[in-house]
Amino acid sequence: MDLSRVFVHNMKKYRRQAGLSQEKLAGLCGASHSFIRQIECGSKNPSFGFIGKLAEALQVPASFLFFDEDDEKTRTGQKEKIKTELIEKIASAVRSSFSRL
Numbered sequence: 538m539d540l541s542r543v544f545v546h547n548m549k550k551y552r553r554q555a556g557l558s559q560e561k562l563a564g565l566c567g568a569s570h571s572f573i574r575q576i577e578c579g580s581k582n583p584s585f586g587f588i589g590k591l592a593e594a595l596q597v598p599a600s601f602l603f604f605d606e607d608d609e610k611t612r613t614g615q616k617e618k619i620k621t622e623l624i625e626k627i628a629s630a631v632r633s634s635f636s637r638l
Contacts, residue, residue, distance in 0.1 A: 540626060543605045545579050551595040551602070565594035585631070603627075 575581035592599035
């Protein structure tokens with residue numbers, strides 16, 4: 538599972554479902570249109586704090602931004618396993634971020 542690809546896909550999907558342009562989403566998150574565009578192009582990765590702002594602006598739980606509906610595990614109903622893997626990946630990313638401080 539490519540978590541970045543899933544995140545970008547879901548961010549675009551929920552932004553469009555909410556009827557928001559990139560500019561409007563940027564305004565709701567206190568960011569520039571350029572930053573939102575770069576995230577959606579996959580050239581920038583948002584911080585965990587910014588992911589929270591995105592989720593709030595999109596009115597979805599932050600976990601929805603990482604949920605891969607096309608993943609084989611999802612289709613077979615193994616949602617708990619996906620949730621555990623996602624938590625492990627996020628924890629690993631957090632540990633990695635803090636180790637650089």
